[in-house]
Amino acid sequence: MAASPAAVAVGVAAALLSITSxxxxxxxxxKERDASSVSLRTYVVTVAGFICxxxxxxxxxxxxxxxxxxxxLAMSSGVLAMKWRFDRKAA
Numbered sequence: 156m157a158a159s160p161a162a163v164a165v166g167v168a169a170a171l172l173s174i175t176s177x178x179x180x181x182x183x184x185x186k187e188r189d190a191s192s193v194s195l196r197t198y199v200v201t202v203a204g205f206i207c208x209x210x211x212x213x214x215x216x217x218x219x220x221x222x223x224x225x226x227x228l229a230m231s232s233g234v235l236a237m238k239w240r241f242d243r244k245a246a
Contacts, residue, residue, distance in 0.1 A: 170223035177230035181237065190234075190241040198235040205231055 158166070184190045205228035212220030 166219060174226045174230060177234055180234050184237045184241055188241050189243055190238040191243040193234065193238045195238055198231060198238060201231045202228065202235055
């Protein structure tokens with residue numbers, strides 16, 4: 156059964172908003188070279204969640220779920236990597 160155009164539009168909007176939601180944090184960290192205000196635990200859990208969502212999408216062969224969660228995984232992993240690189244508390 157094919158999804159309705161409205162369902163597809165909502166799904167695309169949700170995916171794009173989820174993916175781009177990490178951009179402001181990434182830009183701020185990169186510009187300031189400081190990630191001390193970012194919660195390490197939050198991003199570890201977020202990355203783990205996107206890994207699980209991606210695996211779930213693979214298991215049920217839901218490629219839009221896989222694609223959007225891989226993109227979110229990449230963005231949240233980028234924040235996590237910058238947290239480790241630019242965390243002034245660790246220095």
